[in-house]
Amino acid sequence: MAEADWSEVTYIGKRQQKSGTLKTPQELNAAQRKGLEIETSKKFTGGQNKQHSASKNTAKLDRETEELHHDKLGLDIAKLIQQGRQAKGWTQKDLATKVNEKQNVINEYEAGKAIPNQQILGKLERVLGMKLRGKDKGQPLVKP
Template structure:
């Protein structure tokens, strides 16, 4: 019997129809020959609540009218140029920004769905702006604290 099974025990010590989850009570009922009804509850002992909205389903189908936004190809080229200028491999850059090498590869190939936090990490790592009007310009140094 697993944790999520519910057992109804008709026993002298328990009121009629009482639900018992402990092994001791169930085994005691079995020894006395009491009627035991076992039911498995669907999804019990899980903390997952799957939520699928209509928009999520549409995005997954990726129709022509509603598609995932992909990273522009020119941004991928800028990432590659900045990385090569510093003599880093994709793995080195991924390690520096605490991401997987696959993420850097997808960003460079323009296949990634843009995440502003990851783009900010890459900007700081290669020292080049990747967003806004002045893409490809050197990143301004952070202001000095007083």
């Protein structure tokens, strides 16, 4: 049996330091004393726990996003939906069931808070029997 060489030491899980990188202040001071050239560079947002840095154009973005908004349903159409539903003697839940939507959707449409969806408006037109889009809103829907 060969005898193991006990003078050799193996470190597991310890990496050798890259040459040229000085991490501790002691290493930096030792290099300065030896007269070696030292290059320092500051990393952008170095040492901060930030994923994204604040942009210089934040105010500009805020102004742009305030101008962008979704068009809401007009109150004239909201009133037409409400009048058509009441003329048939239905509750909001009844109308929602007939157009296969939630009662909350009908509530938003009647309050004028909803963003108009053409498919839902088409369903409401068919069920209520009146036009909700185009020039002659409120007129009876003529089936082709």
